[in-house]
Amino acid sequence: MKFIPHNKPTIGKEEIEAVINSLSSLELTVGTRIQEFENKFSEYMGIDSISTSSGTSAIHLALNTLGVGRNDEVILPSYTCVAVAYPVLYQEAKPVLVDVGADFNIDLNEIKNNISERTKAIIVPHLFGYPADIQEIREICDEKCIFLIEDCAQSIGAIYENKKVGTFGDISVFSFYATKLMASVQGGMICTDNKEWIENVRDIRYHDQVCSLEDMRMKYSYMMSDIDAVIGIEQLNKLDTFIKRRREIARIYREEIVNVEHPIELQHKKHVYSRYVLKTKGKDRIIQDLKEKNISCTTMHSHPLHRRKLFSMNQQKYPHTDDIIASSISLPIYPTLEDEDVLYISDTLNKLGGSV
Ligand SMILES: Cc1ncc(COP(=O)(O)O)c(C=O)c1O
Structure with a gap:
């Protein structure tokens, strides 16, 4: 009797050929295909996109770009992938955990009950591919001047009232880890309509990006590779x-x-x-x-x-x-x-x- 695994990536000859071509071109990192993947992703989402090495690094760069730091609180659900919480600690902020509802997503009332003067951002994962109450959460964030980060790692393509998830937040993040809806092996994406934030992410995601000798920002090694990008392009097509x-x-x-x-x-x-x-x-x-x-x-x-x-x-x-x-x-x-x-x-x- 055959074994049925819990999860299986869907990789076809297109992805295999793309990887062979990418390796043959010797453009392994920081090549042109990354830009191509970002452009195609922007087209799919209808909003600007910039790639990262993973969903976790995308959350970290988002929090960093929004200026979340020590003494700030970030609301997130108690029930989610642990990768959502670590970046809050990387930024030395405090995670404030709230319960979820029957649909597995963060509970609206629990958000309201846990907002304080220190709340700087809310991270809303759309768990298992199902949209959270994102419009209502958007309204709370607007009213209280809190940043909204949508975590679409498990939910690319999901729709809330005719609008794709990932277009409600100030910033949204995606993951292309092997088990996700589309997999580039590893990789992530940040989407936002704020061009300054896109440029900030571009500057800090790579430690060798020298903008000016006066630059005081910390930089990271959070680049997507060209190999991830070429797989991502094929997966997005499908x-x-x-x-x-x-x-x-x-x-x-x-x-x-x-x-x-x-x-x-x-x-x-x-x-x-x-x-x-x-x-x-x-x-x-x-x-x-x-x-x-x-x-x-x-x-x-x-x-x-x-x-x-x-x-x-x-x-x-x-x-x-x-x-x-x-x-x-x-x-x-x-x-x-x-x-x-x-x-x-x-x-x-x-x-x-x-x-x-
Ligand atoms: C909801 C959620 N956010 C973030 C991540 C982190 O993504 P990555 O594994 O690409 O770092 C994952 C999955 O791993 C996830 O399920």
Whole structure:
């Protein structure tokens, strides 16, 4: 019986040829293809873009560019990838963790309850490809003069009321890590319509970028390589097809799997299903039993930020985050997963029975 992995990058002959051509050209770093990828990404998003070495470095450069520093607070969800929180500490700011809602995204009321005079920015990941309440969060940020950073690492192509996520924030960040919707192996992107911020990122993402001898800014080694860029270009060409297939798989799961809580998808938000995460009873047993049936499933972000000493400085409760960890399972979902695999996974899950 074949093994069904939890995740699988979709790499075709186009990406392989692009890498061979890139290596043959000997333009490995800081070459012309990076600019080409940035231009294509800007076209896709309808907003200026600048590449980075990863999603984490993109968040770091965004916080740095917005002037977030010591004595500032940054609000972010307790339930997310840990990479969202580290850059806040790199800038010596304080992460303020807030609980999430039933859709796995940061909770609007929790944001309101945790804003203080020191809040300088809010980082909003659109988790698993599903848009957060981004318009409402935008309005709060405008009212309170707080910077909004959208984290689209898991959600490129997702739409909130006819507008792509990543176009609501002051700055938005993306990741092209191997498990993402489009993968360049490693890599990230920053989008913003503020040209000065783009130029600042360009200046500080590379330590050898000399602007002037008077320049007092710290610089980093956060450049994307040309090899990442050429893979990224090919993946971006295929992104719409990838999303279409992911949504098709999600539709089958939704129709076939019974007695579980499927992911929320409201009319005004388009999910791109970077993950298909459902809730069920007895998830640890089910994950183990699925493994015995050659299906790899997992609980995403199983060590939430509020349980990590480095980030959590209070005794606040995060009941929704804890409930998600206790009850959620992430099923395989990727473009090359075949219908027969999706049906096999659904059928096996139904037989194991979970119920909510
Ligand atoms: C929501 C979120 N933000 C940021 C990151 C960091 O991206 P990278 O792995 O490219 O540094 C990830 C994933 O890894 C993520 O899922």
